[in-house]
Amino acid sequence: MLAPDMDLLNISDFCASLCYVNIKGCISITDNGIASFIHRCSNLHSIIVCLTSFGMNSIQALCSSDPSFSNSMTSHFGKKYSFSLASNLQILHMGGCKGVDQASLLEVISQTQMMKSLCLGDTHLADDALYSFLGSSLEMLDVSNTVISGAALTHVVRRNPGLKSLNVSGCKNLLQQEISVKEEKFSSSYSCGELFIELGKTCRLEEIVVGWGLSYFSLEALKPAILSLRAITVGLGGSLPEDALKLLPASCPLLESLILNFQVISDSIMMNLIASLRQLQILALCYCFGDISISSFKLSMPNLRKLRLQRVTPWMDNKDLVCLTQNCPKLIELSLKGCPLLNSDSQQIISSGWPGLISIHLEVSYQQFPLNFGANF
Template sequence: MASSTSDDDFITVVCSNPNRIQANTTSTDVEILISVTNIPSWDLPSILCHQTVKVQAHRNRLIQHSSYFNGLLSGSFSESGLDCIAIEWNLEAFLHILNCIYDCPLDVTSKNFLPLYERVNLSSCSQITSAVLLLSLLPSANSIDYILRGIGQSPFNLERLDRDQCSEVLNLLPTLSFEAVQEVDISKCPRLHLQSAIECFRKSFPSLRILKAAFLLKFKISTLRKLVRKCPMVCEVDLTTDTSPIISSQVSVVSSSPAITPQISNLSLNVQDMTSFYNSGLSIAKLTLEGRNDLYDSDLQYISRFCVSLQYVNLKGCTSLTDVGIASLLRRCIKLHSVLVCDTSFGINSVLALCSSSSNHIAVEQIENELLDSLALNLQILHMGSCKCVDETSLLKLMSQMQKLKSLCLSDTRLSDGALYSFRGSSLEMLDISNTMVSNAAVAYLVGGNPGLKCLKARGCRNLSQQESDPQKREFSFSYSCRELHNEIGRTCMLEEIALGWGFSYSSLEALKPAITSLRKITVGLGGLLGEDGLRKLPTICPMLELIILYFQVISDRTIMNIMANLKKLVVLAFCHCLGDISILSFKFPMPNLRKLKLQRVTPWMTNNDLFILTQSCANLVELSLLGCTLLDSESQQIISQGWPGLVSIHLEECGRVTTMGVSSLLDCKALEDLLLRHNGPGLQRSFIFDAASKLPMLRKVSLDFCDAAEGDFDIPNYGDRHFLSTLKIAKCKLQKGLKVSFVKAPRRRQVHKETLVLVWNSSTVTRTVVKERL
């Protein structure tokens, strides 16, 4: 009898071990019936004593999470219409895979690694030609997570491999040939010996094309060079690190000094190296170096020589690069179509490099006597947010040449209406013009010419709330109003993401309605005013919303309850500095899909009991940010750690007496990568930074305040003892008279802004910087 297709539809899988058990068993021990509903309580040794195991499992979950069952149960096989199917698998491997499918922990040893690997290959079917091997540190300091996944299926989590066994498996890998594996992710594996890992990649993954090594500070350009020589098929490399916190336009540097003398790269390629690169068919097309503040101009020159086929480069936050260095890379890499340079020194020289013809700066023999157009003409992605070194004239010239652009970020730049009017492209899908002085008319002009626009970000654009009155711009604007702009967007686009502020109101929501029925993300910033009516209608107009971020809006229990009750797909919810009378009633609706919650100065009434209720209704959070919850105390730490043990990010600021008695329970959240504790009580010990870095293996970012130090000061870990920690920020309250850290000489002056000590670690330097942040 065919079964239904509901989420609760069960199917019985009868698994027989192809190798009969050589054990003394009675007839009653031959078969056993179990169910995935009580999978955590399975007694595996007892179950494995049976020759045949019948398992009741959810049909849809098997289909969605296994390519094998997807083909068997949703294809043309006769089994697709049955309530009971029979398979022959290794029982232990089959039960382990079921654990993975149902997100349960799995103990992996060197003894069962091979059977699992073989079973994953079988379950992936012969049609699967690509797979991913992910090696990442789990919340336990002595564990490594192996994940093998086939294309289009969820990962098989082979978890909790004991650290002592890890060397056994790594030694075992070179004897195996993962022919199908094209992507390997070693991100967040600080203990991995990269030189040995590269040898392993060369032997075990002959088809390797994509390597993700984010947050590995020891992965230098020289390591990249060795990688591409050993693995010539690699075409994509991701070496992302955390972006430095001192590059924002909201801070100014007071003093800065390197704790370790920078070791500026001095790499060179000889003729033999170049010949071997070309002969190997080297084809790195996508290179991500975001946040690498240890990257210098000499590194770019080196990269431009051995990455001859580079098409995509991400240099966001690479603060040590100069405009001349970036321009040099742009001149050499003539195949580039995607350039991401936000928060860098990208300036006039780089603009000239993009706008000039390739034949002007590339040898004729290198381009095979073919006259190429400028890079700007062929650009598909340009992100240059906060690049204030580009003047209006250069920006206008650049905009006039880009005709194939799909994604453009010009936030916090000197963008003018003239530059928008000079744009001739019609393929834009993403536009970010936040915090610029553009007018309604200019934005409407650009939107009207790009009907495929899916993402529009224009927060902080004050001119969007005013009618144009400048006579020099009147020929362009015709006194466009906000309503006319929003009408144009509503007529032209089908948006998936929007971020607006000034000029955005309830009437705007009505005008935008045709364009936002499929909206997934919305951010309303300062100057926007949706009002209770707008927020109440939001779930009806935008039923697909996954992200809502509201700044300075008027909210109430009624509006929040409506959002929580009707937007079941919501993943991110943030209320920041909002007004209105709300209570814990707003958060009593179950939100199992919610992953990120930010409540900043909107819940001053929150108590420990309220926080517990929050853990019940939003049980699957990975990021939590609370600001101004002054009634919380030290017991809230245990509520947080027990309610959300898998938190990756915790931000607690001005939250009563949370840290008055020190920090203990929060350190039980072993997956923590980002920890901010400020103004929560002076109970942090001098050794807190070292203790946190020691107990939290994934911890990368820590933000503290001197006023919370029990002894008025913190011990700073040595460079070699910092574990995975890459960024440390220690703020100083305005009430404090001076910094007590001996290696910083703060100037004696009246403090207008908040003074913050920032330590930024990378592979070669430790920079200790004092900045002034605007409050």
């Protein structure tokens, strides 16, 4: 057994009652090591294993019948039950774990009825697995970059009115008709709009990341669900026209984070957003189309903490940078990409204008200058 696996198993020896584990990004731990760890920790209810070797053996460990669960439920209900560790899970984050096939995902998801937070982004997730999910306590769901359909997702949304955070970015099949032959209660005339209508009727979201399927009409359908929204990210495939972007402050008055990718923007849109969203702490404009100028940033943003401008401000020079320091005085993170007019003097403007910066990334012309400063530089 490899050394990282042994280290993980040593933790299980010293923490017999462990209920939460986070090994996100620990790629040196093997699937066998994770599986052995799961077998030893029968009290686990929260597992975060994104971007690890979590695979078929680990799924088998989660889904294996646990006598302690079975005996407990038998004494409580007076009849024989067979429960797995998966049935006790409240948090399972396994985004990016490509070593788990569709059948195994179906097996584990069908057993997770107590789940509150489920991250399955960038996995082999398919519709049948979502249809098998019988839980009704979900608060966070991430199915980004998977092949799930809008109908399958609607099935989950309808059962989980407490859903607060949803990530469906990169889900191109949301636009397609239902593809599962096993589920007959959704007609072939299903449209992506039904998903947003169901979200509007059922949920009160605080965070949403969405691309394909988002439009002016779907935003209208979402209105009841996003009155308390604090963060929205619009990605590739989503299209919010000018009218929709202008209505965003009224639809989401509590918005603290706004990230727009590949959207059409203008000075009038940006000035309206900045003037209206006074609680905004995070603003990102990435690869957007249209023309904006420094006029978009001449309004004060006193609460803004993170600013990312990627390929949207090729005109920005040191004078504009000074304007930014004056109107966004509390920045702690700054990323400027595609600003060929900035030069070595820009760093001095940044260091004196934002003494609280802890992270900065500048791309000038075709060269990148990633810099990381301490709180006091």
